[in-house]
Amino acid sequence: MSVPTVEKDGFEKVIGTGKPALIEFGAAWCSPCRMLNPVLEELQEEFGSEVSVAKVNVDASPELASAFGVMSMPTVLLFHRGEAVEKLIGLRPKKAYQELVATAVLG
Known part of the structure; x- marks a missing residue:
């Protein structure tokens, strides 16, 4: 299943669902983003x-990238209750993202 790409309206819906949201800020031409x-x-x-x-x-x-201070790609933000609570800059091993998500889910 492919991960949806969202713009402002879709972004607001995703972070406003009440459950944690993992959002990657990147671009189609960004090699590390494609690897992610x-x-x-x-x-x-x-x-x-x-x-x-x-x-x-x-x-x-x-405007979304600017609002969240995205200066490098990929940047992954974890949102909880509509607020950005964690930020990982650059490509990381899968385990780093798993731990980030697990922390959000568990507490």
Whole structure:
């Protein structure tokens, strides 16, 4: 299952669902972002019922990137109750994202 790409309206819906949301800020031309795609898909399958996973294309939504201080790609933010609570900058091993999500889900 592919991870949805959202713009402003879709973004607001994803972070406003009441469950944690893992959002990747990237671009189609960004090699590390493309390398992260399969990891995001795996996380979506693994935690999909407990965490929303989505992507924001910074070229299509520069205002969202600016609002959250995204300066490098990929940047992954974890939202809880509509607020950004964690930020990972750059490509990380899958385990780093799993731990981030597990922390959000467990407490």
